[in-house]
Amino acid sequence: MKFISWNVNGIRACAKKGFLDYLRIENPDVVGLQEVKAKEDQNPILAELNDLGYEVYWHGADRPGYSGTAVFTKKIPLSVELGLDGAIDTDNEGRVLTLEFPDFYFTTVYTPNAKPDLARLPYRQRWDRTFHEHMKMLEAKKPVIFCGDLNVAHQDIDLKNPKANRGNAGFTDEERAGFQAFVDHGFVDTFRHFYPDTPEAYTWWSNFGGARSRNVGWRIDYHMVSGVLVPSLRNAFIRQEILGSDHCPVGVEIG
Numbered sequence: 001m002k003f004i005s006w007n008v009n010g011i012r013a014c015a016k017k018g019f020l021d022y023l024r025i026e027n028p029d030v031v032g033l034q035e036v037k038a039k040e041d042q043n044p045i046l047a048e049l050n051d052l053g054y055e056v057y058w059h060g061a062d063r064p065g066y067s068g069t070a071v072f073t074k075k076i077p078l079s080v081e082l083g084l085d086g087a088i089d090t091d092n093e094g095r096v097l098t099l100e101f102p103d104f105y106f107t108t109v110y111t112p113n114a115k116p117d118l119a120r121l122p123y124r125q126r127w128d129r130t131f132h133e134h135m136k137m138l139e140a141k142k143p144v145i146f147c148g149d150l151n152v153a154h155q156d157i158d159l160k161n162p163k164a165n166r167g168n169a170g171f172t173d174e175e176r177a178g179f180q181a182f183v184d185h186g187f188v189d190t191f192r193h194f195y196p197d198t199p200e201a202y203t204w205w206s207n208f209g210g211a212r213s214r215n216v217g218w219r220i221d222y223h224m225v226s227g228v229l230v231p232s233l234r235n236a237f238i239r240q241e242i243l244g245s246d247h248c249p250v251g252v253e254i255g
């Protein structure tokens with residue numbers, strides 16, 4: 001199966017910038033989106049998705065034009081869960097959407113940003129712990145695949161200017177430790193599993209200063225899997241050439 005994750009920074013905007021063309025070419029089995037910035041009834045491409053064989057599942061934010069996640073899947077899930085079951089007070093932001101399949105759970109997640117002044121860093125640390133516990137709870141039942149914009153560059157290799165950004169949002173010691181906790185538990189960063197030393201493999205670029213054209217970016221979008229799935233990993237990739245958002249799609253093939 002092929003899985004894609006993409007922070008589309010607004011599904012309505014991305015739909016006008018070639019989203020469906022990319023989807024037809026990539027032809028994934030399951031797509032996890034973040035930052036859809038729309039309610040379910042504002043999805044501009046529902047009919048086209050159905051024509052392509054996708055079922056659509058949505059977790060929009062209460063606040064209009066903000067946050068939100070969605071999953072498009074050709075494989076019908078056994079169950080669907082919105083949020084983190086009330087364990088933290090952002091379920092109204094639509095940040096987590098989980099589908100249960102016979103052999104695994106699939107979660108798409110849009111992790112809260114710590115904010116440039118780090119005002120939300122304490123909350124972010126609580127979020128990381130809560131989300132981690134939720135993934136471990138799912139994993140106790142069956143293997144887990146989770147993907148999304150985790151809003152952290154894990155290692156120096158994962159951003160262009162690590163020294164200059166040390167301590168900034170997305171590269172604080174606290175956020176990196178939150179990511180490392182997943183690794184220590186046994187979740188696997190699928191891209192680094194295949195490409196441990198590949199530099200400049202970024203997934204997000206600032207809209208300022210021609211950052212994308214100069215590839216001055218960050219790798220903050222991931223597919224993470226339970227360790228038991230590692231023997232089934234076939235490939236992981238980053239589609240830097242795909243435009244339509246300030247993030248690009250990332251993918252993994254399993255099976």
